[in-house]
Amino acid sequence: MLWKFITTTALFCTFFFILHVATSKSERISNNIESSYVYVSSWAVQLQNTATEDDARFIARSQGLKYEKILPNNYYLFTDEHNKYLAGKAHEQVTETLKSSPKVIWVQQQTAEQFETRVTFSDPLWETQIHLESTSSRNEIKQRVEDVWNEGYTGKDVTVVVIDNGVRGTHNDLSKRYDTSVSQGSYSSSSGHGTHCAGVIAAEANNNLCGVGVAYQCNIAGIQLLVGNHTTDADEARAFYPMNSPKVDIFSNSWGPKDNGYTTRGPKRLSAEALKMGTKKGRGGLGYIYVFSCGNGATLYDSCAFDGYVNSIYTIPVASITIDGKVTGFSEPCSAIMTAVYSTNMASMFYNLGLITGGKFPRF
Numbered sequence: 001m002l003w004k005f006i007t008t009t010a011l012f013c014t015f016f017f018i019l020h021v022a023t024s025k026s027e028r029i030s031n032n033i034e035s036s037y038v039y040v041s042s043w044a045v046q047l048q049n050t051a052t053e054d055d056a057r058f059i060a061r062s063q064g065l066k067y068e069k070i071l072p073n074n075y076y077l078f079t080d081e082h083n084k085y086l087a088g089k090a091h092e093q094v095t096e097t098l099k100s101s102p103k104v105i106w107v108q109q110q111t112a113e114q115f116e117t118r119v120t121f122s123d124p125l126w127e128t129q130i131h132l133e134s135t136s137s138r139n140e141i142k143q144r145v146e147d148v149w150n151e152g153y154t155g156k157d158v159t160v161v162v163i164d165n166g167v168r169g170t171h172n173d174l175s176k177r178y179d180t181s182v183s184q185g186s187y188s189s190s191s192g193h194g195t196h197c198a199g200v201i202a203a204e205a206n207n208n209l210c211g212v213g214v215a216y217q218c219n220i221a222g223i224q225l226l227v228g229n230h231t232t233d234a235d236e237a238r239a240f241y242p243m244n245s246p247k248v249d250i251f252s253n254s255w256g257p258k259d260n261g262y263t264t265r266g267p268k269r270l271s272a273e274a275l276k277m278g279t280k281k282g283r284g285g286l287g288y289i290y291v292f293s294c295g296n297g298a299t300l301y302d303s304c305a306f307d308g309y310v311n312s313i314y315t316i317p318v319a320s321i322t323i324d325g326k327v328t329g330f331s332e333p334c335s336a337i338m339t340a341v342y343s344t345n346m347a348s349m350f351y352n353l354g355l356i357t358g359g360k361f362p363r364f
């Protein structure tokens with residue numbers, strides 16, 4: 001069976017979704033501040049148009065407050081300069097008393113809103129990774145990866161295995177979290193596809209190198225399955241269910257049967273059993289998570305309905321969309337698709353934006 005490596009798809013963004021499931025311990029980004037607020041002892045007040053500053057002074061003093069005009073249209077700030085009111089508390093009686101004044105239109109006790117700083121990294125290509133940003137105006141569909149990071153889901157304590165042609169674990173953007181105890185096989189210098197996929201997932205953040213992986217704190221490993229053009233049922237079964245690797249959480253698969261429009265192929269007995277066993281017994285009984293690309297054969301009228309790995313009830317199939325939110329020209333359609341995430345398109349290539357893979361600079 002001739003296997004075709006599927007171009008680095010946008011499987012990566014499925015990981016931030018999956019990490020909600022797989023992450024057992026969260027870590028907050030250091031420059032993030034948890035969103036909340038506390039009451040402060042000052043009140044914003046709007047008076048009627050006919051009210052004067054003397055009126056403002058009188059109303060403020062009635063509650064032991066100092067007044068300050070802060071905006072036209074009779075907007076004032078009444079401040080507790082003598083610490084009469086306990087900070088951090090809602091003083092509803094003061095608010096209601098101020099509201100009861102016939103010259104007052106609107107009153108609001110002020111709150112100190114905590115804020116969230118933008119995520120920044122030292123990695124030089126971070127600014128081009130707009131598919132990971134939550135606030136970019138350049139892409140129409142927001143995946144809000146930064147928001148997920150801010151909630152603490154960065155891949156920490158999660159192990160992702162790339163089943164492919166091997167992962168170069170010595171790559172400077174991967175080596176720190178490359179798990180040799182889980183990895184199998186070797187790295188093939190003839191093709192960096194496995195390493196590229198690993199970089200999209202796990203590239204280290206803040207190391208001044210390349211970009212940032214979608215799960216930049218996960219542990220990454222590689223299982224070398226795709227050697228030459230053939231695999232056996234037993235090879236696939238070993239990859240899907242490593243007998244000696246209980247630490248694995250997610251298996252990423254950017255490969256599949258030939259995308260020529262007429263090849264039908266799926267897992268055979270052993271590999272089907274491995275997928276079934278993995279989802280039942282993996283992760284201490286929680287089940288391994290198998291993610292599969294839906295395939296790149298749409299230009300040849302191929303359908304992922306012909307792909308038994310994508311159609312397995314034990315896998316999460318991922319299609320790809322452009323930065324404009326449209327289906328990519330190569331992404332295969334079928335009813336098995338569970339999600340779609342960013343991948344290549346001409347616009348992203350033109351603007352030099354998008355996927356940053358391990359071992360290569362902007363690659364689409």
Ligand SMILES: [Ca+2]
Pocket residue numbers: 123173203204205206207208209210211212
């Ligand atoms: Ca990096």
